[in-house]
Amino acid sequence: GQSLEQPSEVTAVEGAIVQINCTYQTSGFYGLSWYQQHDGGAPTFLSYNALDGLEETGRFSSFLSRSDSYGYLLLQELQMKDSASYFCAVRFFTGGGNKLTFGTGTQLKVEL
Amino acid sequence: DTEVTQTPKHLVMGMTNKKSLKCEQHMGHRAMYWYKQKAKKPPELMFVYSYEKLSINESVPSRFSPECPNSSLLNLHLHALQPEDSALYLCASSLTANTEAFFGQGTRLTVV
Numbered sequence: 001g002q003s004l005e006q007p008s009e010v011t012a013v014e015g016a017i018v019q020i021n022c023t024y025q026t027s028g029f030y031g032l033s034w035y036q037q038h039d040g041g042a043p044t045f046l047s048y049n050a051l052d053g054l055e056e057t058g059r060f061s062s063f064l065s066r067s068d069s070y071g072y073l074l075l076q077e078l079q080m081k082d083s084a085s086y087f088c089a090v091r092f093f094t095g096g097g098n099k100l101t102f103g104t105g106t107q108l109k110v111e112l
Numbered sequence: 113d114t115e116v117t118q119t120p121k122h123l124v125m126g127m128t129n130k131k132s133l134k135c136e137q138h139m140g141h142r143a144m145y146w147y148k149q150k151a152k153k154p155p156e157l158m159f160v161y162s163y164e165k166l167s168i169n170e171s172v173p174s175r176f177s178p179e180c181p182n183s184s185l186l187n188l189h190l191h192a193l194q195p196e197d198s199a200l201y202l203c204a205s206s207l208t209a210n211t212e213a214f215f216g217q218g219t220r221l222t223v224v
Contacts, residue, residue, distance in 0.1 A: 030210060042116075042202065042215040043155060087154055091210065097167035098209035100145070102154035 002026040004088050004103030011109045012078055020073045020106045022088035029092035032064045032071045033100070038084045046086075047073065075108070083110045116216035118203050124222045127193060133219045135186040135203030143209040144186040146178060147202040149218070155202055161186060162209050193223045 004024040012018040022032065031050040035043040049055050049064035049071060061074040075082055088103040116137045125131050135144065143162050147155035160168035161180045169178075175197075177189040186203055200220050204213040 033212070042217045043204075045212050045214065048212060094168065097160055097162055098143075099157055099160065099168060100204075100213055101157065105152075105154050107152075 002029075002090065002092065002101050004090060004101070006086075006088060006103045006106045008104070009107045009109070011111060013111050014078055014080060016078050017074065017076050018078060018108065020075075020086050020088075020108065022071045022073075022103050024069050024071075024088075024090060024103070026069075026090055026092060026101075029090040030098075031091060032062070033089045033091070034060075034062050034073045035087045035089060035102070036084050037087065037105075043087065078110050080110050080112075083108060116203055116205055116214050118201075118216035118219050120219060121217065122220050122222075124224060125190065125193065126224055127195070129193075130189070130191045132190065133188040133201055133203075133221075135188075135205075135216055136184055137205045137214070138184055139205065139207075139214070140183075141205035141207050141214075142183060143206045143211075144180060145204040145206075145213065146186070146188050147204065147215075149200040149202055159188075160209065167209070190221075193221075195223050198222045 033048045034046040037043045047062035054063050059076045064071040085105050087105045091100045119134045146158040149155045158172045159178045164180045175192050179187040200218045202218045203216045206213045
């Protein structure tokens with residue numbers, strides 16, 4: 001089966017940089033995505049890595065290393081509004097079609 | 113229009129009731145999904161529709177019955193649910209089964 005592990009909780013101060021890691025045991029997937037979800041809200045797409053390396057989107061960057069079965073989301077210049085849950089996710093093909101499967105999730109708390 | 117709209121936002125139903133959740137998108141997306149999310153947990157895939165045909169059923173109990181009447185609409189019919197089915201039900205869509213998924217705000221379901 002597919003498994004994606006993340007730290008359950010990360011705390012950082014406003015203005016800092018934080019890295020949320022995702023380690024996975026899966027194969028044959030198309031790429032690694034990251035989603036943000038505020039309490040009571042919908043998951044919102046942040047970033048996608050189809051290839052190994054770093055992708056940058058504003059204050060957010062995401063990294064993938066398939067050889068290490070590892071990826072991370074980097075958030076810079078943290079703001080209070082970044083307090084949310086963050087999920088890595090992989091899309092992979094099964095006999096019936098493509099699935100998007102989520103990691104265990106990391107709750108980020110940003111403090112003053 | 114870049115939204116996935118779900119109705120109702122909240123639903124309380126008895127174990128003998130029949131109800132339906134509705135999801136609508138007008139982005140021309142051809143893949144649509146139902147996910148179930150319990151508190152502090154990641155979304156769990158239930159069903160995938162691709163080009164209005166059911167392509168993935170993640171061994172969901174038959175008391176949940178999906179329907180895709182056309183390319184813009186996705187329903188989830190509920191019957192004889194159990195209290196443990198109480199959760200946030202999320203609908204998502206993507207241009208194809210390989211691309212970024214957009215999520216609706218969800219229906220918070222309580223079974224009493």
